[in-house]
């Protein structure tokens with residue numbers, strides 16, 4: 254297996270046996286980026302010099318026999334909504350085009366402490382709003398399996414970077430599916446942890462009751478490994494949970510006994526692509542052949558997920574994005590009425606936010622405004638509670654729930670961008686995990702007839718990432734979808 258298609262765990266083993274150095278690995282990734290990223294557009298910036306310098310430092314550290322971190326010498330790509338000290342962090346927005354954070358996000362501190370190499374910042378939808386990276390102010394990421402198709406979003410750059418051989422690992426954020434959906438489109442593993450499992454200190458906020466950071470990897474073991482590194486309590490994010498972080502890698506190979514896999518009987522019928530349906534049914538068969546019991550579950554309120562999400566997420570976004578006023582942060586217009594502060598705000602926001610961000614701010618402001626608050630926002634919060642209750646009920650009878658990640662394989666670039674509602678509706682399978690705070694994973698589980706990847710989503714109760722990863726690994730051991738690489 255070549256350096257650029259190997260997993261982080263394979264590369265770590267090769268480094269510890271002295272077969273290869275971090276410098277060689279980093280160089281191979283950088284060469285691949287330089288050679289091919291012009292056609293993929295996974296990266297907004299590549300930290301070439303800094304990455305090589307850090308790689309040499311880690312190689313030295315290894316030679317000197319000093320203790321090494323868990324990801325020593327492994328390149329990691331970061332979605333461009335996570336702050337890294339001294340490195341442009343744009344959120345793919347003109348608003349933050351020139352923003353250079355003076356501090357590291359918690360996850361970046363953790364990666365640095367683990368001796369990982371930050372290789373670059375990846376493309377995304379502006380402020381993480383979207384499903385295709387077409388809302389990036391700078392470029393659209395293409396799918397490494399077929400460049401006329403979307404890589405997904407909003408963390409499309411991170412997913413494409415891992416799939417295309419640019420970086421063995423990446424981080425993304427998932428507010429309504431933005432890790433799992435691009436993972437599914439690009440045939441990599443993508444994990445959204447439990448809400449609060451990973452600190453969001455230094456993550457640029459989209460919708461604070463939903464946002465969560467998580468990994469992209471080439472297999473389940475690597476996802477477990479990086480999750481171990483970034484998870485845990487951090488007092489700077491008050492929502493971060495004070496819960497033990499198990500060594501997710503240690504029990505990974507032990508199959509779960511008497512596993513009960515829930516599946517949603519009727520959610521699948523309308524609008525589900527036949528290849529996605531077939532792959533999901535085949536995946537259920539794999540579990541059955543492993544001795545798992547398949548149990549139908551009913552989630553009566555799941556059909557309201559998209560509506561609920563698209564009230565709550567824009568409402569929170571409208572509040573979070575109020576800070577971009579041209580004064581404290583970011584872009585300031587050069588053309589506004591002299592001494593008119595309101596005009597300055599309006600001009601700055603009008604010029605620097607893209608259409609989708611504006612649409613969300615308007616939707617959210619409307620849903621929160623007096624007279625509509627009860628009918629929309631408050632109602633959505635109540636439905637959210639019901640969705641959560643559905644999962645609590647379901648998990649009394651099953652250990653995990655399996656479903657598609659997306660109703661279709663990767664759509665074409667340009668196909669949905671002018672139809673926001675159609676784009677929103679495709680979030681039907683992913684938003685429930687964010688609304689209920691539970692962990693979810695997307696794993697490679699098939700290919701469509703025209704050779705586009707199909708993922709399988711597994712969901713588990715809060716803080717049961719270990720169960721989720723072990724269940725995912727059981728599937729992975731039986732299948733070879735995760736071993737396929739785009740040409």
Ligand code: GLN
Nearest residue numbers: 381383427428429430431
């Ligand atoms: N597609 C969803 C949206 O547009 C998800 C975004 C996300 O998870 N960041 O809001």
